[in-house]
Amino acid sequence: xxxRAFLKNISFLGLGAPMAFAGLNKALAQAKNKxxxxxxxxxxxxxxxxxxxxxxxxxxxxxxxxxCFLPQExxxxxxxxVKEVNYQGSWYMRTVQxxxxxxxxxxxxEMAGCSADELVITRNTTESLDLVIAGIDWKAGDxxxxxxxxxxxxxxxxxxxNKRHGMVNKILSLPNHPKxxxxxxxxxxxxxxxxxKLLMVxxxxxxxxxxxxxxxxxxxxxxxxxxxxxxxxHAFAHIDFxxxxxxxxxxxxxxxxxxxxxxxxxxxxxxxxxxxxxWPLFAEDDLDPNDIFRLNHTGTHPVHTDLAIMNAIDYHxxxxxxxxxxxxxxxQRYWTSKLRNQPNVIVNxxxxxxxxxxxxxxxxxxxxxxxxAKILLEKYKIWTVAINRPGVRGLRITPNVYTTTEELDAFVxxxxxxxx
Numbered sequence: 058x059x060x061r062a063f064l065k066n067i068s069f070l071g072l073g074a075p076m077a078f079a080g081l082n083k084a085l086a087q088a089k090n091k092x093x094x095x096x097x098x099x100x101x102x103x104x105x106x107x108x109x110x111x112x113x114x115x116x117x118x119x120x121x122x123x124x125c126f127l128p129q130e131x132x133x134x135x136x137x138x139v140k141e142v143n144y145q146g147s148w149y150m151r152t153v154q155x156x157x158x159x160x161x162x163x164x165x166x167e168m169a170g171c172s173a174d175e176l177v178i179t180r181n182t183t184e185s186l187d188l189v190i191a192g193i194d195w196k197a198g199d200x201x202x203x204x205x206x207x208x209x210x211x212x213x214x215x216x217x218x219n220k221r222h223g224m225v226n227k228i229l230s231l232p233n234h235p236k237x238x239x240x241x242x243x244x245x246x247x248x249x250x251x252x253x254k255l256l257m258v259x260x261x262x263x264x265x266x267x268x269x270x271x272x273x274x275x276x277x278x279x280x281x282x283x284x285x286x287x288x289x290x291h292a293f294a295h296i297d298f299x300x301x302x303x304x305x306x307x308x309x310x311x312x313x314x315x316x317x318x319x320x321x322x323x324x325x326x327x328x329x330x331x332x333x334x335x336w337p338l339f340a341e342d343d344l345d346p347n348d349i350f351r352l353n354h355t356g357t358h359p360v361h362t363d364l365a366i367m368n369a370i371d372y373h374x375x376x377x378x379x380x381x382x383x384x385x386x387x388x389q390r391y392w393t394s395k396l397r398n399q400p401n402v403i404v405n406x407x408x409x410x411x412x413x414x415x416x417x418x419x420x421x422x423x424x425x426x427x428x429x430a431k432i433l434l435e436k437y438k439i440w441t442v443a444i445n446r447p448g449v450r451g452l453r454i455t456p457n458v459y460t461t462t463e464e465l466d467a468f469v470x471x472x473x474x475x476x477x
Contacts, residue, residue, distance in 0.1 A: 078130045080108035081375055093379040097387035100462060106376065107459040116438045117464045122263065122291060122416060122455030123442065125317045127369070134368040135319050138361035154360055161366050165324055168370055170299020176326050177353035178363055182290040183210040185309025185325035186257075188352055189286050190214045192335030193255060197223030202248045203257040205230045205447040206264060208288055211257060225252070230448055231262065231269075233405050235412070238270040242277050253283045260292035260303075264444045264453055266389065266406045266416025268296065275304045284331075290314060295385060296414050297378045306331050315415075315457075318369040321362045325352070381458060385415030388456045392465045393417050401476040405449050418444060420451025421476045429475070437471040 084105035088096055096102050109128040112118070127135065142149055163173040179185045190201075190211065195218055203215060205228050215226045227248050235241050245256060256278050261268050275285045286307040292298070294316035300308065308326040312318035327335070333346035341354040373381070390410070396402045396419055405418035421429055426443035430452055433439040441452040456465065 078109050078128065078372060078375065080105045081128075081372065083108075085375070088380075093377070093383035096380055097383040098391075098462075103384060103458060104461065107461070110459045112459065116434060116440045117467060118440050119454050119456055119460070119464075119468060120440050120442050121457040121460075122314060122453060124313050124320060125315065125457050127317050127319065127365075128372055131317065131365065131368045131372055135361065135365040138364040142361045142364075150357070150360070158360065158363050161363050162324075164367055164370055168373075169293070169324070169326060170301055171326055172329065174349060175300070175329055176324050177349050178366070179309070179323045179325050179353070180321050180355075180358075181313070181323040182208070182288060182309045182311045185323050186211050186286060186288060186307070187214045188325060188338055189307045189309070189327075189335060190218060190255075190257075191338065192352065193218075194334075194336065195222035195224040195254070198252055199224040199254045200227055200250060200252045201225070201255045201257065202227045202229065202245060202253060202283075204228065204259070206262050206449060207257060207259060208263055208290065211288060215257075224254075227253075231267070233265055233267065233448060234407050235267075238273055241270055242273050245274055246277050246281075249278065249281050249283055253281070255284050255286060257286045257288065260287050260289040260308075261295065261414070261416065263288075263291050263416075264405075264446055264449045265418045266291075266413045266453075268292070268412050268414065271303045271305065275306075279304070284334075291416060294373055294378075294381075296382050300326055300328075312366060312369070316366075316369050316373055317457075319362050319365050321359055322366055325349075327352070376458065382414060384458060385456070386410065386413070388460055388462075388465065389413060389415050389417045389454075391462055392454065392469050393419070395469045396472055399473060399476055402472060403451060405451050415456060417454045418449060418451045419454065419472065421472065424475065426450050426452060432475065433468075433471060437467065439468055439471060 084102045088102055111129055162176060162178055166173040166176040169176060201215055201224060218224055219226055229244055229248055258271060258274050259269055260271055271287055278285045284306040287305045289308050289310040291314060293310040306328050310323055312322040313320045327349050330347055332349045332352060335352060337352045339354045341351045344351040393404050393406060397404050401422040403420040406413050426445045430441050430443040433441055441454060444451055444453050
């Protein structure tokens with residue numbers, strides 16, 4: 058097969074083929090003329106989508122925030138990509154690999170609301186943001202601002218550049234229940250000095266689910282000449298936004314979480330004109346300093362995972378971002394509303410609907426988070442993750458589109474029993 062024929066028949070890679078999600082199609086047929094808010098609590102609609110997933114029966118899975126497995130149709134496409142790339146071998150890698158990756162990157166950029174030359178596919182959020190942290194030309198005494206509740210991998214990278222370059226890390230602590238956006242913005246503003254070079258902020262705090270006022274933080278920081286890097290690991294494909302809404306300089310996310318892409322995919326966004334500020338991790342051939350692809354050289358990589366991104370986007374788009382966000386927010390409020398006033402129960406996620414979506418965090422007075430998680434799994438067959446971080450002690454609860462209210466009722470009943 059020559060290159061032209063290969064591209065003409067690209068549908069075998071799933072880049073042009075129509076999706077055939079039986080459960081989702083059935084659900085959509087029932088959803089005509091119904092708003093996302095109306096559908097958010099419609100169990101019949103979401104149970105049809107649930108049928109697209111192969112679920113492990115051993116426990117109720119409330120830990121999708123680390124990695125949410127694929128619906129079966131996406132899984133089938135991914136397996137076909139693995140087989141086909143293996144069949145084509147080095148021919149594929151030396152001919153159409155990069156053309157196909159650019160097609161996928163362009164579709165991802167369209168979803169993110171940015172231009173294709175502002176986004177590169179990476180392996181995860183850690184790689185994306187560490188490229189920025191390590192790539193800045195730090196000088197001794199330069200300052201970076203971050204929060205104690207930020208993700209550990211990025212905090213560790215800042216520690217590393219501190220040891221290497223003598224830059225200074227200023228760590229603040231986020232309130233779990235802020236009274237206003239201004240409280241958050243002022244907190245970051247108070248840490249900025251004339252030596253501040255970079256501010257890192259979470260779009261959605263991974264341990265509590267709190268959504269931060271990113272645009273207001275970015276506008277404030279830019280007015281003081283400070284660049285902003287956003288950790289979007291849990292926001293992308295979870296809440297409806299575009300890069301233009303944020304006005305940030307750098308944004309990194311993982312696609313194996315809320316977009317349900319196979320493990321090993323994420324992206325880095327760099328605002329036009331900002332790529333020249335960064336040193337690449339691995340050297341690339343001479344490119345324009347503002348070409349974001351000079352930051353993206355990693356050598357041979359699993360291209361079949363890149364191809365599956367397109368299939369995951371197809372599934373996501375068919376559900377609809379607004380429907381998905383409404384459902385995830387409904388699920389979180391469903392269980393937190395039943396536990397917020399329960400004696401001995403501490404909900405670490407803001408109650409204000411504008412400050413959360415699908416992620417919640419709950420603890421019980423007198424029970425260590427690790428013990429809490431262990432009891433839930435061993436006694437109640439509910440899978441969660443323990444969080445023991447500054448200001449946040451509890452379990453992170455991350456349902457996804459296939460989760461039912463019946464499963465959340467079982468979780469609520471278990472928490473009430475343990476807290477009593």
